[in-house]
Amino acid sequence: DVIFGLGATTSVDTLKILWPNGSVQEVIDVKANSTITLNINDANKSILPQKHDRPYFEPSNHQITFTHHENYFDDFEEEILLPYKQSTLGPYMSKGDVDGDGMDDVYVGGASGQAGALFIHKNNGFQRKAIMAFEEDKGKEDMESMFFDFDGDQDLDLFVVSGGYEFDEYSSYYADRLYLNDGKGNFSKLEIDALSKLPKSGKTVTAIDFDTDGDLDILVGNRAIPRRYPQSQPSTLYENNNGTLKDVTDTKAPGLKDFGIINKIITTDFNNDGKEDFITVGEWTGIGLFENKDNQFELVSNEFQLDNERGWWYSIQETDVNNDGLKDYIIGNVGQNLKFKASIDKPFKIYATDFDDNGSNDIVLSKKYNGEYVPVRGRECSSQQMPFIKEKFKTYNEFANATLVDVYGEKLEASYQNEATNFYSVLLLNKGESSFEIKPLPIEAQMLPVLSIVTMDVNKDGFEDCILAGNIYDTEVETPRLDALSGTVLLSNQKDGYFTLPFEKSGLQFEGNIKNMLLLQMGQTTTILASQNNGGILLADLKEL
16 A cells, blocks of 8 residues: 555646556546545556667757747736737748648748748759738738638638737738638739738638538637637638638528637547547637538537636647547647636636726736735736725735726626636547547646647657647746646656656757647658747657667
8 A cells, every 4th residue: 555645735637647557547537535446457568668778869960040030018007907919820821832842831920021931842852932912911910820722723722810919900901811822832812802801810721611511601700809818809710712702601600700819729630530620729719610501500618618718728639649530639728837727616706897098908817816806917017007096095015905896896797707727738538429529738828828820740650749838928927937848748658648758768859939730741740840930940850769
């Protein structure tokens, strides 16, 4: 018997057992004052990395000569109580064979004032190709992009989402863009009325043929209304009718319109019925499962008990962790390495309105303390945004002992309200029978905001592993920046989850304000690209075992 004394601690997040034969077993959420019987036969066998002298990853000899230059904008000037800047989310990358030579090329998005860049894959290296249409749109802030065949001519066109936070609502700078390929990697912009009508600050895009007519329709996930965080802009489903786009959100996906701030949207068949569904995740949102029912999408998260899993979700990646043929999903959240905490019992709340009637949006973050909700931000910052606070509460002690109702009174009831109940990054394990189990990722994965996820078989055991990355430098003044362990490698336990590959074995760590990753095949080598806000593109190669 082995006895562990936990003191005042009521539970252990993860208990990891390394058996003498090299098998590993994990037990999640172990309660204090409990007895656990462990059996070596229940452990996962042969999942430790193969023994080799060098780490799995090493810096690549290849380069993409691109430096992202973030344009200056002070989000906090009007909204000092923002959790973090909304204008520094990029850059994002996409890949596709634009010239038909069998090798994937790369598009890297630019900030406002900087054109996006197309890099052609040549001779095991990259060469930037000048595209005038990109230069003409350089005033726009690139978010996600995707290569897809929009017009059915057997080459890859390019869709680029326009985002940011610095322009006024419905500014033309938020209009998304579609560039047609001539088959040789030359792109020209296609003007489409549906994309220029009431432009919205967007973030994410995916293609989907929901009506099975052979052409690809487009889903765009939008983010916050500029300078009115956390209120969201409607997201959009565009139907592609022989090269023209029509907004059909109201009739085909009504639950998408007001889903909230969307950070990632993916096309997938989560119920294995052969029809393309989609999943959305975002800030202050649940996990949105949209099922394709007779070419219309119904939000069915409540049927899977996922509508109340509200977090600051940033990313989602389809996988199959145990090779059972069922689609699982890795979902990246803000994690546990920050001062804000969220749970079902103690939701982390946000309120927003013009509390002091001066014409600007005021944000209030709140936590539960001694049974009452209290402000999270201090008197200093709160009174800079809303000067009445300094007059109403003459001392820091008075403010520190005030509840939310004491400070804001009746205006709270009429304000925009939302909450988060889970900040853990998780694996959504598909149990079949229209059922998912939510399993927190290992503790190392909770040390960073998981902005980007890629999957690959790192240790060549036949099971798909995953790599997590993301940093947020531009947090509000009272919160340290989130910048730990970007490039965390998780190996499949071949059963129901992951364990962390230590850095000394992985060799992978991305420095800088990492925002996005992309997998690329460079000859026989698998290469990871990682983009930095206000920085360059980092490349790392998976070495052959």
